[in-house]
Amino acid sequence: MTFWILVALYVALTISVLVPSPVLSLDQYLAALHLKQNHPGYKPWINTYVIFGQRGPATLAFLPLFLWMAWRRRSMRPLLMLGTALVLLNVSVGVAKYAIGRIGPWHLPDNAVHRIFDGGNIYPSGHVSNAVVLYGLVAWILPARYRKITISIAALLSVTVGLGTVYLRTHWFSDVVGGWLAGSLVLLTLPTVMPYVEGWTDAAIGWLAHRYPRLPWRRTPVVVVEQMVCVQPDVKEEPTPVSSTAQSHSADAVSASRDRLDERTRVG
Numbered sequence: 001m002t003f004w005i006l007v008a009l010y011v012a013l014t015i016s017v018l019v020p021s022p023v024l025s026l027d028q029y030l031a032a033l034h035l036k037q038n039h040p041g042y043k044p045w046i047n048t049y050v051i052f053g054q055r056g057p058a059t060l061a062f063l064p065l066f067l068w069m070a071w072r073r074r075s076m077r078p079l080l081m082l083g084t085a086l087v088l089l090n091v092s093v094g095v096a097k098y099a100i101g102r103i104g105p106w107h108l109p110d111n112a113v114h115r116i117f118d119g120g121n122i123y124p125s126g127h128v129s130n131a132v133v134l135y136g137l138v139a140w141i142l143p144a145r146y147r148k149i150t151i152s153i154a155a156l157l158s159v160t161v162g163l164g165t166v167y168l169r170t171h172w173f174s175d176v177v178g179g180w181l182a183g184s185l186v187l188l189t190l191p192t193v194m195p196y197v198e199g200w201t202d203a204a205i206g207w208l209a210h211r212y213p214r215l216p217w218r219r220t221p222v223v224v225v226e227q228m229v230c231v232q233p234d235v236k237e238e239p240t241p242v243s244s245t246a247q248s249h250s251a252d253a254v255s256a257s258r259d260r261l262d263e264r265t266r267v268g
Helices: 002-018 022-031 040-053 055-073 077-100 126-141 144-167 173-211 244-267
Strands: none
Touching (some): 002 022, 002 173, 022 173, 040 055, 055 077, 055 126, 077 126, 126 144, 126 173, 144 173
């Protein structure tokens, strides 16, 4: 349900960017504030801070964490999640960027909010969508006991990086909102896509193992079978009970044999 609500909001925002709407009026109003010019002291800090949203540096910075989690879990899933999310992000956001072709406010007047299909690539914001996906994944793969704090940090980074690009006039505000929505949709799509990706990965590894058996694509688990010696406890055998009738017959037989023996002795 959440996925389809975000899809509806994303579509509505995109239409509001393509046609004259109050969204464009809000973009124009925020751009007319000239935050960078009126508050230049924040520029060096914000200019560095928005690097947290750049796909290349941010991904390389957090790649060791994904490698460590994959080693710790003895699973390729964290790395597959990262790769799959980046592919989905580049495809979905990249198609929207170049299809709409919006020009950003960097060298444009404040009222040029409707420069679309003009060779630009500003909507939705790649900075913001990448921040949502990357830091959302970090919160996803870390242990559950850190989940709340990492989700809070991820949300804070995504929001502040987006607002920082508005301050620097590299994005209109609607570009930032579009980046939030696009990144969230990528995260919500992952649980549906990951089983297919893992299946394809297993199939590829199986084909490589069959095609090149000498290469260590898979390690056959070594099963150690120990010989088990069953030691039965000593059981003390008890004599079989004999009935009183049998005992009397046995006594009579013994006495008769003794009488015969005595007879022979006497005869001899």
